[in-house]
Amino acid sequence: xxxxxLGRLLFRCGILAALLFVVVVVALKMGAVQVSLYGLGxxxxxxxxxxSSAISTDYGMIVLDIRLPRILLGIVVGASLSVxxxxxxxxxxxxxxxxxxxxxSSGAAVGAIVALIIENHLALSPELAGxxxxxxxxxxAALTIAAVFFLGRRDGHIDSSTLLLGGIITAxxxxxxxxxxxxxxxxxxxxxxxxxxMGDLSTPQPRSLLYFLSFGFLxxxxxxYTTASDLNLLLAGEKEAMHLGVDVPRVRIVVYLAxxxxxxxAVSVSGAIxxxxxxxxxxxxxxxxxxxxxxxPASALGGAIAIVIxxxxxxxxxxxxxxxxxxxTAMAGAPLFIYLLRRRLT
Amino acid sequence: xxxxxxxxxxxxxxxxxxxxxxxxxxxxxxxxAPNPSxxxxxxxxxxxxxxKPGEIVAILGPNASGKSTLLKLISGALxxxxxxxxLNGFVTHSLPPRTRAQRIALVxxxxxxxxxxxxxxxxxxxxxPYGSGLRFDTQDDVIIATNAxxxxxxxxxxxxxxxxxxxxxxxxxILARALAQQPLLLLLDEPTLxxxxxxxxxxxxxxxxLAAENRYTVVVVTHELNLAGEYADQVVLLQKGKCLRxxxxxxxxxxxxxxxxxxxxxxxxxTSSGRPRVTIFSNT
Numbered sequence: 001x002x003x004x005x006l007g008r009l010l011f012r013c014g015i016l017a018a019l020l021f022v023v024v025v026v027a028l029k030m031g032a033v034q035v036s037l038y039g040l041g042x043x044x045x046x047x048x049x050x051x052s053s054a055i056s057t058d059y060g061m062i063v064l065d066i067r068l069p070r071i072l073l074g075i076v077v078g079a080s081l082s083v084x085x086x087x088x089x090x091x092x093x094x095x096x097x098x099x100x101x102x103x104x105s106s107g108a109a110v111g112a113i114v115a116l117i118i119e120n121h122l123a124l125s126p127e128l129a130g131x132x133x134x135x136x137x138x139x140x141a142a143l144t145i146a147a148v149f150f151l152g153r154r155d156g157h158i159d160s161s162t163l164l165l166g167g168i169i170t171a172x173x174x175x176x177x178x179x180x181x182x183x184x185x186x187x188x189x190x191x192x193x194x195x196x197x198m199g200d201l202s203t204p205q206p207r208s209l210l211y212f213l214s215f216g217f218l219x220x221x222x223x224x225y226t227t228a229s230d231l232n233l234l235l236a237g238e239k240e241a242m243h244l245g246v247d248v249p250r251v252r253i254v255v256y257l258a259x260x261x262x263x264x265x266a267v268s269v270s271g272a273i274x275x276x277x278x279x280x281x282x283x284x285x286x287x288x289x290x291x292x293x294x295x296x297p298a299s300a301l302g303g304a305i306a307i308v309i310x311x312x313x314x315x316x317x318x319x320x321x322x323x324x325x326x327x328x329t330a331m332a333g334a335p336l337f338i339y340l341l342r343r344r345l346t
Numbered sequence: 347x348x349x350x351x352x353x354x355x356x357x358x359x360x361x362x363x364x365x366x367x368x369x370x371x372x373x374x375x376x377x378x379a380p381n382p383s384x385x386x387x388x389x390x391x392x393x394x395x396x397x398k399p400g401e402i403v404a405i406l407g408p409n410a411s412g413k414s415t416l417l418k419l420i421s422g423a424l425x426x427x428x429x430x431x432x433l434n435g436f437v438t439h440s441l442p443p444r445t446r447a448q449r450i451a452l453v454x455x456x457x458x459x460x461x462x463x464x465x466x467x468x469x470x471x472x473x474x475p476y477g478s479g480l481r482f483d484t485q486d487d488v489i490i491a492t493n494a495x496x497x498x499x500x501x502x503x504x505x506x507x508x509x510x511x512x513x514x515x516x517x518x519x520i521l522a523r524a525l526a527q528q529p530l531l532l533l534l535d536e537p538t539l540x541x542x543x544x545x546x547x548x549x550x551x552x553x554x555x556l557a558a559e560n561r562y563t564v565v566v567v568t569h570e571l572n573l574a575g576e577y578a579d580q581v582v583l584l585q586k587g588k589c590l591r592x593x594x595x596x597x598x599x600x601x602x603x604x605x606x607x608x609x610x611x612x613x614x615x616x617t618s619s620g621r622p623r624v625t626i627f628s629n630t
Binding site for chain 2: 001002003004005006009089090093095229230232233235236239240242243244245246247248285289290291293
């Protein structure tokens with residue numbers, strides 16, 4: 001018997017955090033302007049150790065003002081989507097659940113676009129206006145997951161394949177709505193449409209929004225983490241969990257709301273990036289096991305690593321042009337989804 | 347230290363004398379209707395029985411007689427239409443989930459796990475009601491879970507995956523998880539289903555021993571007349587939602603009564619130990 005201890009949890013998270021740091025340094029180096037990896041690493045560690053206040057070399061501006069904000073945004077988005085995916089998988093008792101596959105990301109995108117349109121008609125201060133999109137995205141996400149949940153029910157039980165099918169249909173319907181809204185109401189904007197449909201991190205976001213996103217992530221992911229040991233029992237079914245002392249309705253509402261917030265936050269700045277919420281929790285489960293006390297933080301760090309790698313590839317692989325990051329995650333994620341689906345059917 | 351933890355720590359309620367009634371089911375009835383405006387599809391008519399610590403109660407009856415409904419009522423998952431069920435003086439349905447799980451453990455018909463886990467992880471889940479919110483398992487939890495596995499003779503399964511062991515082995519691990527809950531009341535819903543005869547006798551034998559050692563009150567729903575006759579202290583005989591008889595096996599196992607309930611010709615004889623044994627004849 002080797003139960004999970006706080007020490008082992010922190011040790012494993014430390015390894016993942018170190019890996020994330022390495023990935024971030026490499027991502028900072030990669031790009032149209034070449035930067036020496038050694039010099040960059042040395043400067044970053046100096047800044048982190050507060051021995052110097054800034055990277056004063058000539059590439060400092062590119063690295064700190066262009067690449068770093070985008071990477072930080074990717075970290076929050078990837079962590080949010082992965083934690084949301086792991087939560088949906090436990091909540092719906094479906095290993096193929098993920099905000100994108102269930103249509104929740106598309107719902108959040110519609111919510112965000114509607115919020116943008118409403119915002120144009122209200123004269124709001126810029127700080128307030130920036131917060132309208134995430135809130136709209138949250139409501140879009142929450143409504144969609146409620147609808148998909150309803151579609152997936154049969155005789156009072158959630159039927160796994162009906163749920164997935166319901167999610168896929170919902171996603172394609174909502175994509176059509178996105179297409180419509182982006183190209184009629186908001187004026188023809190092909191790039192914007194791609195942003196919401198495929199997921200993209202190239203739009204620069206104000207620093208205040210990054211703080212808001214990080215805060216939202218910590219609150220929502222923290223709320224889910226308080227139910228981590230309850231989620232372990234929920235995997236065996238709601239009735240069994242109840243008999244082991246889990247307050248099932250409370251856990252369900254906490255996880256449902258918090259996962260919708262996470263999806264809404266991520267989608268409001270990056271559009272519907274697919275498969276991260278599916279792929280990352282599965283890889284983490286293979287490495288660390290299905291215990292959510294370990295799985296949730298591992299997924300957050302793993303999701304950050306995955307998105308930073310995917311986005312770095314997206315902006316360098318066809319340089320000087322760029323791919324949306326969602327194209328990269330779909331290329332890796334869709335085959336894995338099919339693999340998992342087939343393994344379940346046999 | 348370890349000897350103190352071998353048997354579940356007695357709660358203050360448990361230190362009362364063993365002759366006290368622990369579980370009391372008083373005039374409990376239930377009706378199930380898919381739609382409140384319609385006549386109920388199924389009703390369980392008022393029934394009563396009482397059980398002491400260390401006693402095994404078997405609920406017997408053909409399919410759709412209300413056995414599982416009665417068990418759900420006792421577990422507190424369902425609220426009775428009338429009457430009340432007390433466990434040491436507390437109404438089981440009104441207990442908060444965590445408190446209820448500290449007093450009542452339910453072994454259900456085997457459920458599929460979404461992601462595989464090891465047997466020890468599974469047994470440690472029985473300690474969940476004793477933690478609050480996010481918790482890590484303490485040294486005591488590990489000792490209690492280890493002892494639970496030992497008590498059901500499954501310590502060698504500790505590191506095995508739950509989806510890679512046999513039905514009988516799995517049933518033992520599930521029972522160990524229930525023991526790790528340190529309950530006052532142990533409920534089992536058809537635990538012998540899918541088990542071969544050896545494993546069935548083994549399980550009931552274990553239950554008998556555990557009930558005596560740890561002073562559990564055990565309520566078991568089963569189809570196995572002879573196992574109930576051999577191991578139960580009391581039998582509750584149900585038919586179509588009606589309680590036909592409650593009492594020791596020797597008084598409930600009457601040939602005419604059982605033939606009428608189970609719709610099969612049979613004979614009942616008493617063994618040397620005073621336990622009834624049922625033989626079912628083929629209809630031809």
